[in-house]
Amino acid sequence: MPADTNPAGDIFGGWLMSQMDLAGAIAAVEHAGGRVATVAVEAMSFIAPVRVGDVLCVYTWVERIGTTSIRIGMEAWAKSRSSSARTKVTEGHFIYVALDDQGRKRTIGAVTA
Numbered sequence: 376m377p378a379d380t381n382p383a384g385d386i387f388g389g390w391l392m393s394q395m396d397l398a399g400a401i402a403a404v405e406h407a408g409g410r411v412a413t414v415a416v417e418a419m420s421f422i423a424p425v426r427v428g429d430v431l432c433v434y435t436w437v438e439r440i441g442t443t444s445i446r447i448g449m450e451a452w453a454k455s456r457s458s459s460a461r462t463k464v465t466e467g468h469f470i471y472v473a474l475d476d477q478g479r480k481r482t483i484g485a486v487t488a
Contacts, residue, residue: 377427385424391431391451392419395467398433399447403471406437407445407483411471414444419467428456431464443480444472 379390396413403411425431432452439446447469452461475481 380427383424384426386427386429388421391421391425391465392416392467394431395419395433395449395451395465396469398435399449399467399469400471402435402437402447402449403445403469406440407471407473409481410474410476411445412474412478413469414472415470417446417468417470419465421465423453423462423464425451425453425464426455429453430456432461438468440483442482444470445483446470 379386381387396416400411400413430453432454433449434452435447435449437445438448449467449469450463451465453464454461473481473483
């Protein structure tokens with residue numbers, strides 16, 4: 376949306392990062408078997424701008440599963456509204472920690488009802 380842009384018409388990096396965090400959390404929840412919280416962004420590289428009207432696609436994969444944490448790698452690609460070409464716009468590595476119902480760390484795979 377235009378409110379998410381800088382004067383040049385490019386989407387703010389913070390908005391893009393939030394979309395990646397959402398996508399990463401979905402992957403982490405599926406693999407951790409329940410609630411997670413973002414604890415770190417180990418790396419994030421902005422490669423190309425995203426423009427208003429572009430379709431953003433975020434692809435994720437599990438890089439490592441620890442006792443209570445999970446590291447998710449991801450790439451974001453933008454599809455231009457004026458062509459079918461896709462451009463890689465950013466990549467990153469986010470770490471999530473598994474939480475129980477009280478918001479405390481839990482072992483991955485140990486889900487409380």
